[in-house]
Amino acid sequence: xxxLEVRDLSVVFQRxxxxxFIAVDGVxxxxxxxQTVGLVGESGCGKSVTSLAIxxxxxxxxAKITGTxxxxxTDLLKLSDREMRDRRGRDLGxxxxxxxxxxxxxxxxxxxxxxxxxxxxxxxxxxAMIEAKDLLDKVGIPDPNRRLKEYPHQLSGxxxxxxxxxxxxxxxxxxxIADEPTTALDVTIQAQILSLMKExxxxxxxxxxxxxxxxxxxxxxxxxxxxxxxxxxxxxAMRHKLFAEPRHPYTHGLLASIPRLxxxxxxxxxxIKGSVADxxxxxxxxxxxxxxxxxxxxxxxxxxxEEDQLGRLLRCHNPVVPGTPxxxxxxx
Amino acid sequence: xxxxxxKKEKIDDLAETAGVSLAASAWKRLKRSPVFLTGAxxxxxxxxxxxxxxxxxPHNPSDPMxxxxxxxxxxEIPPAQPGHPLGGDLQGxxxxxxxxxxxxxxxxxxxxxxxxxLTGGLILGTLAGAIGGWVDSAVMRIVxxxxxxxxxxxxxxxxxxxxxxxxxxxxxxxAIVQIPVFARLLRGSMLAQRHSDHVLAATALGVKKGAIxxxxxxxxxxxxxxxxxxxxxxxxxxxxxxxxxxxxxNPDDRIPExxxxxxxxxxxxxxxxxxxxxxxxxxIIVALxxxxxxxxxxxxxxxxxxx
Numbered sequence: 001x002x003x004l005e006v007r008d009l010s011v012v013f014q015r016x017x018x019x020x021f022i023a024v025d026g027v028x029x030x031x032x033x034x035q036t037v038g039l040v041g042e043s044g045c046g047k048s049v050t051s052l053a054i055x056x057x058x059x060x061x062x063a064k065i066t067g068t069x070x071x072x073x074t075d076l077l078k079l080s081d082r083e084m085r086d087r088r089g090r091d092l093g094x095x096x097x098x099x100x101x102x103x104x105x106x107x108x109x110x111x112x113x114x115x116x117x118x119x120x121x122x123x124x125x126x127x128a129m130i131e132a133k134d135l136l137d138k139v140g141i142p143d144p145n146r147r148l149k150e151y152p153h154q155l156s157g158x159x160x161x162x163x164x165x166x167x168x169x170x171x172x173x174x175x176x177i178a179d180e181p182t183t184a185l186d187v188t189i190q191a192q193i194l195s196l197m198k199e200x201x202x203x204x205x206x207x208x209x210x211x212x213x214x215x216x217x218x219x220x221x222x223x224x225x226x227x228x229x230x231x232x233x234x235x236x237a238m239r240h241k242l243f244a245e246p247r248h249p250y251t252h253g254l255l256a257s258i259p260r261l262x263x264x265x266x267x268x269x270x271x272i273k274g275s276v277a278d279x280x281x282x283x284x285x286x287x288x289x290x291x292x293x294x295x296x297x298x299x300x301x302x303x304x305x306e307e308d309q310l311g312r313l314l315r316c317h318n319p320v321v322p323g324t325p326x327x328x329x330x331x332x
Numbered sequence: 333x334x335x336x337x338x339k340k341e342k343i344d345d346l347a348e349t350a351g352v353s354l355a356a357s358a359w360k361r362l363k364r365s366p367v368f369l370t371g372a373x374x375x376x377x378x379x380x381x382x383x384x385x386x387x388x389x390p391h392n393p394s395d396p397m398x399x400x401x402x403x404x405x406x407x408e409i410p411p412a413q414p415g416h417p418l419g420g421d422l423q424g425x426x427x428x429x430x431x432x433x434x435x436x437x438x439x440x441x442x443x444x445x446x447x448x449x450l451t452g453g454l455i456l457g458t459l460a461g462a463i464g465g466w467v468d469s470a471v472m473r474i475v476x477x478x479x480x481x482x483x484x485x486x487x488x489x490x491x492x493x494x495x496x497x498x499x500x501x502x503x504x505x506x507a508i509v510q511i512p513v514f515a516r517l518l519r520g521s522m523l524a525q526r527h528s529d530h531v532l533a534a535t536a537l538g539v540k541k542g543a544i545x546x547x548x549x550x551x552x553x554x555x556x557x558x559x560x561x562x563x564x565x566x567x568x569x570x571x572x573x574x575x576x577x578x579x580x581x582n583p584d585d586r587i588p589e590x591x592x593x594x595x596x597x598x599x600x601x602x603x604x605x606x607x608x609x610x611x612x613x614x615x616i617i618v619a620l621x622x623x624x625x626x627x628x629x630x631x632x633x634x635x636x637x638x639x
Contacts, residue, residue: 055536089538096536101529106551115547116537167537 001073002030003207004054004175008067010231011049015062023049025231025282026067029224033174036201036208038222038239040215040254044276046231047211051177053077054209055094056084071175090120093168093206095178099160099185103152109136109163110148116170135166140196158189162196169200176201177209182217194220215258219243227251230279230287233306236313247312247319249294286317294318358632365632371624378618382435389429390415394586399424409604418610422596430588431610437582437589438569438618441503445568448507450561453514460515461522461553462545472519475512483509487571491580499582506571510564517560521553528552555633562626566619573615590615 011024024046031037039047052058054069056076069076071091076084088094096102104112113135114128123131129148136144139162152160161181168176178197182190198221201208210222218225218239225242227235227250235248246252253272274291281287282303289299296318304315362368381388391397398410398420410420418427460471478486491497491505525531526549534548573591575581581592590611597607 057532057536085538085540087538088536094533094536096529096533098529102533104530104534104548104552107547115534115539115543119537119539119543164533 003033003072004031004209005070006030006050006054006067007070009050009053009069010064010066011046011053011058012064012066013062014064020064022231022282024053027226027228027231027233028067029226029233029236031175031207031209033207034201034205035224036198036210036222038210038212038218038225039228040212040218040225041228042213042276045228047213047228048179050228051094051179051209051211054177055088055092086120089116089168089173090171091173091175093171093173093176095161095164095168095176095181097180097183099157099164100152102164103160105152108149108151109155113148113163113167113170116167120171131170132166135170136163139163139166139169139200140192141166157185158192161185161189161193165193165197165200169204169206172204173206175207175209177211179211180213182212182214190217197221215254227254230276230282232282232287232315233313234288234315237311241312245322247309247314247322248316249292249318249320250288252320253293286315294320358629362628362632365628367624368628368632371621371626371628374617374621375625378435378621379439381432382439385432385436389426389432391426391429393425393429393433393588395426396424397426409600409607418606421593421607422600427607427610430593431590431614434588434590434593434611435614435618437499437587438572438615441499441506441572441589442565442569442618442622444503445506445510445572446561446565448503449510449564449568450514450557452507452511453518454557456511456515457518457522457557458545458550460519461526462549464523464526468519471515475515478509478512479516483567484571484574487575488578488580491575497580497583499587502572502575502581505575505580506568509571510568513564514557514560518553518557521556522549525549525552555630558633559626559630562622562629565622565626569615569619569622573611 007028009024009027010022012020012022014020027046027050029037029039039050041047049058053063053065054076056079058065065077067077071087076087079087103109110129110132113132114123114125117123117128117131118125121128133144133148136147141147141159141162147155147159147163152163155163161184165181181197182193185193194217197208200206208221210217212218222239224238225236226233227242227248229250235242235246235251242251243255246255250272253270256270257272259269272291273293278290279287280289280300285300285302286292286295286304289295292299294316298317302317304317306313306315398416401410401420402408402422402424409422410416410424412419416426416428418431421427421430456471456475460468481489487505487509490508491501494501531544531548534544539548572581573589573594576589576591577595579595581589585592585596593611594608594615597604601608
């Protein structure tokens with residue numbers, strides 16, 4: 001049994017007098033201890049909502065969550081508020097996107113780290129501060145004794161994200177969810193943070209759910225990748241398989257649109273046509289069909305089912321033939 | 333040489349800002365702000381005067397020592413004379429002494445009303461902002477009703493409800509009027525905090541509700557409330573003066589109060605405008621001092637402005 005088992009997770013946002021919005025539509029995936037699973041997709045494909053649903057951080061009113069999220073055999077969605085609060089930070093950690101706004105601006109870093117330790121491990125303040133110093137040291141913050149007393153604005157972006165990781169890992173959670181932890185950082189810092197996360201995950205045997213739109217991050221970190229589109233997983237495979245042989249036209253398009261170092265000078269990028277807004281509901285066919293170069297008539301009539309193809313899950317009527325080069329250039 | 337010194341100072345500065353608390357660094361910047369210093373000097377002098385007024389005042393403020401001059405001149409105001417630099421009032425009492433002692437009342441009423449108003453506002457605002465839902469709606473509707481009445485009119489009505497006006501009723505009337513201002517302000521910034529990333533992050537760490545409200549939401553919401561309270565000090569002083577001016581203050585005029593002094597001299601304003609000018613100028617200067625301090629305090633306490 002996997003540490004985290006997400007089955008048929010759906011999140012529907014509903015406001016009175018408005019059409020319900022299906023943000024996440026039957027997503028399933030497993031995470032084993034020590035494994036890193038990526039959730040990839042464009043903005044609005046349901047990545048962040050999935051993570052918030054797992055953490056129980058979606059608003060009670062307006063968001064209808066169905067399916068199961070089993071952590072170590074317990075369904076997190078059935079826990080009471082109080083039980084869930086006890087688990088957050090202790091069993092489940094989360095690292096957010098923007099390290100500056102995710103830290104409390106008027107509380108020194110040390111107190112923000114020790115707060116979790118006091119809360120979940122019942123440490124007295126003094127002891128928690130010593131532990132906090134060790135944690136900052138472990139995530140590579142130089143001069144941790146001084147940094148303990150500093151405020152978030154006095155730290156650089158990379159250091160803030162390191163501090164957030166220290167806070168998230170303070171109680172050694174078995175599961176860590178990272179929601180685009182590197183988007184707000186520049187490239188060199190991104191690389192440092194990613195290698196830090198990789199190291200910590202390996203050292204502590206933490207299961208990691210990595211949410212990102214950056215395929216570079218996926219390539220460097222994830223064992224298994226789930227590609228999301230319109231709230232559904234359209235392709236799921238081990239990392240090597242996915243990168244070597246993308247079968248879903250969306251995955252293929254994503255990979256083809258990455259700028260390459262070995263491209264000819266003057267060569268145009270190959271974007272995916274249209275935007276996320278150009279979709280049809282999954283109930284009437286494939287949401288990606290309006291943007292898909294491979295679309296057939298059947299794509300806008302029948303919802304593609306999820307098919308298991310030799311360890312790869314694929315939801316497509318007309319997948320890309322292995323070996324197809326990047327999609328044809330878009331005329332400008 | 334001079335350059336060397338300033339460079340060293342700068343390095344010391346940098347070393348100091350590295351690990352100091354928010355309050356300490358705010359104080360460092362306040363010390364250099366001329367606007368804050370002006371306000372602080374005004375308030376400092378005002379507080380000193382009101383504390384020391386029993387010794388500073390040359391005469392007993394309630395002693396009609398110049399009354400024979402008033403009677404002799406048929407209700408004439410005693411003019412300035414040796415021993416009485418500002419002359420006397422309608423009852424022949426030394427005007428300077430009354431002004432000095434009057435600062436006590438202004439200080440007590442201003443601070444008392446602000447503290448009570450702030451406490452009430454903090455409680456209501458925290459309830460509304462932290463709990464939300466129907467508590468929020470209920471509190472805010474009450475606040476709306478109170479805010480829909482002109483503040484002075486509301487203060488008059490509250491003061492007039494008491495059969496026997498006293499200093500305490502003035503404080504209470506002015507304080508109640510300030511509660512909705514504080515409550516609405518705090519609730520607004522609490523709501524903004526509730527949806528902020530760092531509160532979500534704290535929730536994701538399993539921090540308890542109480543700690544989220546008091547450690548994460550409230551301290552980040554207090555900035556505007558602190559500014560408001562210094563500004564309210566100014567309005568409280570003015571409103572208390574207005575109440576006394578209209579006779580809703582302490583009826584015992586042996587204890588002088590600036591607003592009451594202003595009201596007393598209405599009849600002779602044409603002939604002796606200076607008697608109205610002195611208390612009026614005092615009220616304006618003190619209100620200005622609190623306003624100047626409040627504005628600079630807000631800027632200094634904003635962590636984003638830290639250098």
